[in-house]
Amino acid sequence: MAQTATRHAKLWFAGQAENWALAAYEIDELHEGMEDAGKYHPTHKQIKQAIPELIAQYVDQPLTALEQAINAKNKAEFIANYDKLTAGCNACHQATEFGFNVVQRPSFNPFANQAF
Numbered sequence: 001m002a003q004t005a006t007r008h009a010k011l012w013f014a015g016q017a018e019n020w021a022l023a024a025y026e027i028d029e030l031h032e033g034m035e036d037a038g039k040y041h042p043t044h045k046q047i048k049q050a051i052p053e054l055i056a057q058y059v060d061q062p063l064t065a066l067e068q069a070i071n072a073k074n075k076a077e078f079i080a081n082y083d084k085l086t087a088g089c090n091a092c093h094q095a096t097e098f099g100f101n102v103v104q105r106p107s108f109n110p111f112a113n114q115a116f
């Protein structure tokens with residue numbers, strides 16, 4: 001999840017810079033990371049629902065929409081779907097009793113050693 005959070009942040013800065021090749025890479029990694037989480041950790045602690053089910057319910061749709069926006073190099077669609085993805089992240093945190101874990105658009109860029 002910490003890596004998911006890093007990808008989520010980098011994705012934002014790539015989209016803001018309209019660096020679509022980097023955005024495509026980051027969303028791919030984000031999507032893969034989610035799938036791996038579901039594959040290798042199908043259950044987790046007190047969570048009752050299976051992780052792959054939760055991923056399908058909360059983030060599959062916004063991830064696909066975001067991929068389409070990136071392919072279309074459409075910044076407005078990118079931002080709208082980025083916010084939907086973030087809402088999906090938070091909805092899953094709520095559903096898994098990790099609702100105190102709130103993610104948002106990053107407010108500043110901590111990746112000083114990477115050009116976006």
Ligand code: HEC
Nearest residue numbers: 001002004005008054055058059089092093096098101103
């Ligand atoms: C399948 C449901 C689910 C989805 C979807 C999900 N998360 Fe999480 N997230 C969790 C759970 C469960 C934890 C707590 C994991 C633990 O026990 O360590 C967590 C923890 C986190 C943490 C805290 C990590 C830490 O150690 O401080 C961050 C940050 C986070 N998620 C970001 C995200 C982001 C960003 C997204 C969307 C791109 C996302 N999550 C999508 C379930 C989800």
